[in-house]
Amino acid sequence: MSVLSNRLTELLGIEYPIIQEGMGPYQTDRIAAAVSAAGGLGTVSMPGMTKDPAAGAKLLREHIDRVASLTDRPFAVNVPVGRDSTNRVLPVSEAYIRAVVQARASDSALAKQLRVLTTSAGFPGEFRPLIADSGLVHMHKVGATAHARKAEEAGVDVVIASGYEMGGHTHARPVHTFVLVPNVTETVSVPVVLSGGARDGRTLAAALALGASGVAMGTRFIATEDNTDWHPAYAARIIAAGEGDDTVAPGVYGPARVLRNGAVDQLEQMIRTNELDTGEITKWKDEALIRAQSTGDVDGGLMAAGQVSSGIADLVRIADFVPRIAQDAAAILRNLAGIAEPVP
Structure with a gap:
């Protein structure tokens, strides 16, 4: 045992x-x-x-x-x-x-x-x-x-x-x-x-x-x-994060905790201005999450991460x-x- x-x-x-x-x-x-x-x-x-x-x-x-x-x-x-x-x-x-x-x-x-x-x-x-x-x-x-x-x-x-x-x-x-x-x-x-x-x-x-x-x-x-x-840039951004660098943004199924970056600002702007309909925003969020993970776009992609x-x-x-x-x-x-x- x-x-x-x-x-x-x-x-x-x-x-x-x-x-x-x-x-x-x-x-x-x-x-x-x-x-x-x-x-x-x-x-x-x-x-x-x-x-x-x-x-x-x-x-x-x-x-x-x-x-x-x-x-x-x-x-x-x-x-x-x-x-x-x-x-x-x-x-x-x-x-x-x-x-x-x-x-x-x-x-x-x-x-x-x-x-x-x-x-x-x-x-x-x-x-x-x-x-x-x-x-x-x-x-x-x-x-x-x-x-x-x-x-x-x-x-x-x-x-x-x-x-x-x-x-x-x-x-x-x-x-x-x-x-x-x-x-x-x-x-x-x-x-x-x-x-x-x-x-x-x-x-x-x-x-x-x-x-x-x-x-x-x-x-x-x-x-x-x-x-x-x-992409290693994602891990590097986690390591560099300090207290208060995270935020809660609208996720695909509900609220999601992410690191604040340009993508979060863009998402909030799109929601405020109704630039896209609900389905289009959901697709954008899904693609932004994948982009951060796969290509290391840590500013233009959404970075899911905890306060830890x-x-x-x-x-x-x-x-x-x-x-x-x-x-x-x-x-x-x-x-x-x-x-x-x-x-x-």
Whole structure:
């Protein structure tokens, strides 16, 4: 049994309670494979939120197969669930969910690795039976205790409690991690994962102290030597970010935390002046996110990132980083236990 083994690691088949967040709308194949190989749970990110559903599903399957070829360890796929004005799940979100289920069903070898489907943004209630029958562990990301309760009642296996400081899509009603996580852990019985603000052994230890079973990180995994999926200028901008350099802007499915730059100013201007209709703005945002990640356009592209950026000062190697933060967290908890021993 490895350090910090618990019911989350046992459920997911991983060594350490450390998860790489979905970080779309581009690719995270090498990051995901590296995190899984290091003993955590890597995550395949969906490849775009405004793609043709069939083309997007095909590309997602290619990413899944690539990650499976790069590691023999378990990994996850993240699918944001968007809904239209009639509350119907968007065709592209449905296509991605079905692509993950089909990938697992069509390949018994792949099924041993493709263990988890993570949903976020909205709840895929009508697809719960499909996900449950697939054999996938279903993790769902929430920003409110009521949503966590709803997810557990629907049969979700793991809840990711994501605080308002997280990068990328966040929540319309802000509740920060230090408030949200203990609220959720005392409300649901399924394992809870903290997301938002985690970056090292101290924050993993804090998550466990709050009742969570592990942490999920996105921004920290951007600034790694292994992130050859994205342009290095993105990681450099994360490292250079200070407190207050982030902001919340209109995302594709709702509010999104990004680093403030020229693209944010342009987006706000377009919205104020009604230059584009809603569909055109959504497509612009999707393309701007991909442009920053793929080409390193850190001023003209949207840069999803969490407030934790201000605490990230270097590139790390995932193979060393994942076990180290688990070991650091375990040492911190042992030390604290010693301090708390009753005086004879």
